[in-house]
Amino acid sequence: MIAAAFARARAEDRAALIGYLPAGFPSATGCVRALRAMVEAGVDIVEIGLPYSDPLMDGPTIQAAVDQALAAGTGTREVLATVGEVARCGVPVLVMTYWNPVERYGVERFAIELAGVGGAGVITPDLTPEEGGPWLAACSHAGLDPVLLVAPSSTDARLARITAVCRGFVYAASTMGVTGARATVSAVAPGLVARVREVSDLPVAVGLGVSSGGQAAEVASYADGVISGSAFVRVLLEAPDGDSGVQAVADLAAELAAGVRRADPRA
Amino acid sequence: MSTAPDALSAAAAVTQPDSSGHFGPYGGRFVPEALMAALDELEQAYAEARSDAAFGAELAGLHHTYTGRPSPLTDATRLSEHAGGARILLKREDLNHTGSHKINNVLGQALLTRRMGKPRVIAETGAGQHGVATATAAALLGLECCVYMGEEDTVRQALNVARMRLLGAEVVPVCTGSRTLKDAINEAMRDWVSTVDTTHYLLGTVAGPHPFPVMVRDFHAIIGQETRGQVMELTGRLPDAIAACVGGGSNAIGIFHEFIGDESVGLYGFEAAGDGVSSGRHAATLVAGSPGVLHGARSYLLQDADGQTAVTHSISAGLDYPGVGPEHAWLKDSGRAVYAGVTDAEAMEAFRLLCRTEGIIPAIESAHAVYGAMQLGRRLGPDAVIVVNLSGRGDKDVDTAARWFAVLGDLDAPADVTAGPPGEQM
Numbered sequence: 001m002i003a004a005a006f007a008r009a010r011a012e013d014r015a016a017l018i019g020y021l022p023a024g025f026p027s028a029t030g031c032v033r034a035l036r037a038m039v040e041a042g043v044d045i046v047e048i049g050l051p052y053s054d055p056l057m058d059g060p061t062i063q064a065a066v067d068q069a070l071a072a073g074t075g076t077r078e079v080l081a082t083v084g085e086v087a088r089c090g091v092p093v094l095v096m097t098y099w100n101p102v103e104r105y106g107v108e109r110f111a112i113e114l115a116g117v118g119g120a121g122v123i124t125p126d127l128t129p130e131e132g133g134p135w136l137a138a139c140s141h142a143g144l145d146p147v148l149l150v151a152p153s154s155t156d157a158r159l160a161r162i163t164a165v166c167r168g169f170v171y172a173a174s175t176m177g178v179t180g181a182r183a184t185v186s187a188v189a190p191g192l193v194a195r196v197r198e199v200s201d202l203p204v205a206v207g208l209g210v211s212s213g214g215q216a217a218e219v220a221s222y223a224d225g226v227i228s229g230s231a232f233v234r235v236l237l238e239a240p241d242g243d244s245g246v247q248a249v250a251d252l253a254a255e256l257a258a259g260v261r262r263a264d265p266r267a
Numbered sequence: 268m269s270t271a272p273d274a275l276s277a278a279a280a281v282t283q284p285d286s287s288g289h290f291g292p293y294g295g296r297f298v299p300e301a302l303m304a305a306l307d308e309l310e311q312a313y314a315e316a317r318s319d320a321a322f323g324a325e326l327a328g329l330h331h332t333y334t335g336r337p338s339p340l341t342d343a344t345r346l347s348e349h350a351g352g353a354r355i356l357l358k359r360e361d362l363n364h365t366g367s368h369k370i371n372n373v374l375g376q377a378l379l380t381r382r383m384g385k386p387r388v389i390a391e392t393g394a395g396q397h398g399v400a401t402a403t404a405a406a407l408l409g410l411e412c413c414v415y416m417g418e419e420d421t422v423r424q425a426l427n428v429a430r431m432r433l434l435g436a437e438v439v440p441v442c443t444g445s446r447t448l449k450d451a452i453n454e455a456m457r458d459w460v461s462t463v464d465t466t467h468y469l470l471g472t473v474a475g476p477h478p479f480p481v482m483v484r485d486f487h488a489i490i491g492q493e494t495r496g497q498v499m500e501l502t503g504r505l506p507d508a509i510a511a512c513v514g515g516g517s518n519a520i521g522i523f524h525e526f527i528g529d530e531s532v533g534l535y536g537f538e539a540a541g542d543g544v545s546s547g548r549h550a551a552t553l554v555a556g557s558p559g560v561l562h563g564a565r566s567y568l569l570q571d572a573d574g575q576t577a578v579t580h581s582i583s584a585g586l587d588y589p590g591v592g593p594e595h596a597w598l599k600d601s602g603r604a605v606y607a608g609v610t611d612a613e614a615m616e617a618f619r620l621l622c623r624t625e626g627i628i629p630a631i632e633s634a635h636a637v638y639g640a641m642q643l644g645r646r647l648g649p650d651a652v653i654v655v656n657l658s659g660r661g662d663k664d665v666d667t668a669a670r671w672f673a674v675l676g677d678l679d680a681p682a683d684v685t686a687g688p689p690g691e692q693m
């Protein structure tokens with residue numbers, strides 16, 4: 001399902017757009033509404049964060065959203081329910097989760113139940129191939145795409161090792177740093193994407209920092225996918241009420257969707 | 268077994284992790300990919316430093332002329348009367364420069380930082396002792412230093428905030444999550460992900476991703492190595508038991524390590540039971556936690572049914588941590604070490620007793636071990652020899668203790684207090 005979404009985008013000679021929100025933010029139903037609005041406005045793939053108490057890879061914006069979701073009682077079951085509701089609109093849905101909640105829920109059980117509600121894959125930002133054996137087996141068994149991250153500091157040998165176990169796509173962290181909107185998209189990301197292409201045929205999506213149509217167009221000129229998260233969270237945090245939040249999410253998604261369509265066709 | 272002053276002695280070999288840092292099912296690396304290169308670099312630099320005699324000599328020189336090692340072993344004869352007559356010996360890490368065992372690891376890692384050519388160190392701190400030690404070593408070696416400290420801890424250990432700033436370090440109060448040690452570690456990790464080219468994360472305990480648990484242990488192993496010689500000299504035999512407090516577990520593993528191969532030596536770790544384990548307000552990770560992954564390694568942790576890290580409580584900031592080093596998890600499962608909880612009130616009882624019987628004001632962290640040793644003494648009887656790792660001094664805790672005992676009103680209450688005063692202590 002994820003591969004198909006990338007293939008569709010490629011057939012239109014553009015990058016795929018991936019939008020992120022944590023489950024339970026700004027509320028259980030508000031999250032589903034916002035994600036559906038994203039999809040209607042042109043997001044190709046949805047990434048739903050599992051709120052975690054110790055989000056090491058996240059900057060202040062996503063931390064604030066996650067704190068709010070946790071305070072409202074968003075647990076693993078609620079995340080699975082959210083995935084189910086969003087998957088019903090026919091878009092591929094991945095869960096983005098730190099490792100401990102998966103281990104706690106049960107590695108096999110999490111994979112099977114996520115696939116059962118229609119989830120397509122899982123992004124695990126703190127799981128390396130070295131520690132990922134049981135998880136990769138569980139994903140393969142459940143038919144989920146495991147997505148691991150590569151970073152600018154990854155050696156070529158590590159890129160080969162990581163991409164060998166990814167399915168669906170490879171998540172390239174554009175900078176050395178945590179999530180959060182940035183004024184400029186990293187200069188090192190194109191080089192990282194090129195290095196991934198040397199070792200893997202999977203689509204490469206770039207995340208960390210994309211918050212405008214212009215940045216989306218820039219990333220889309222060299223990557224197969226553009227991931228935006230903190231920017232969506234920020235417009236929701238700043239919205240005075242639920243309806244205007246959903247509208248702001250839709251507007252941003254439309255801007256980003258136009259961005260990925262504006263990029264120069266890749267060679 | 269062995270008296271070789273090296274962490275790879277025969278005794279030590281039984282607890283070496285596998286090549287990727289696993290102690291049985293525990294340890295390993297659960298970190299963002301962005302940090303993997305830095306961890307590999309650190310592992311490599313540490314391996315080279317270990318086999319470099321010049322590195323060892325420089326560290327030994329600092330231990331001797333700067334820290335004041337070897338730290339003495341004090342025969343606590345008056346305290347022993349309160350411990351069933353068992354002979355209690357105090358390993359005086361409180362007398363180290365900067366006031367705790369933390370300096371042993373910090374000097375090792377600071378020299379390693381210089382060796383790796385990095386100009387900046389960052390650290391997390393709970394009680395502030397690790398932060399002070401790091402700020403100290405940074406001043407000594409001319410490194411830039413930034414310390415992350417939970418906002419709650421900056422209040423209860425304000426004196427150490429002042430110390431760090433006097434030493435030239437930047438102290439960043441962390442206002443996320445529970446605003447204590449675990450959140451300070453999160454923030455230090457976030458800093459490290461973005462600054463890893465120029466910065467070494469000088470982690471202060473035996474937790475975190477490989478190679479930290481084994482490296483930090485090795486830098487603290489000198490505590491146990493000295494203890495062996497000192498106990499043999501004083502008593503002519505090995506001790507029956509060793510007692511240490513366990514937050515992340517560095518002072519405990521530092522004194523345990525040397526004795527792991529000596530089966531007659533009981534190893535006892537005492538965790539912070541706060542208001543009591545059954546109250547839910549505690550930080551007794553090994554006693555009441557379950558296996559999981561936090562801060563880059565698998566170990567025991569305090570977590571809820573969804574794997575969210577629990578909020579902990581202890582009167583001592585240095586033990587107020589929901590995780591614990593992976594080697595302790597392994598020692599617990601194997602039965603080689605035994606872990607128990609000591610409540611705030613029990614720790615403060617031992618704190619008071621040590622002040623009054625030996626003229627030593629301990630860190631509240633260390634008072635947990637003193638209480639545990641008193642209990643052990645009553646169980647093991649008057650022939651027993653028990654070593655307590657007195658991991659730090661109580662200067663930083665004077666304010667907390669003064670409030671607990673209301674000393675500005677009633678310093679002369681009897682020393683056999685068994686419970687804290689009613690109501691709020693902080």
Ligand SMILES: Cc1ncc(COP(=O)(O)O)c(C=O)c1O
Nearest residue numbers: 396514515516517518585658659
């Ligand atoms: C004096 C003292 N003892 C013990 C600890 C707990 O750390 P660990 O368990 O790593 O020895 C601390 C931590 O701040 C401390 O300051």
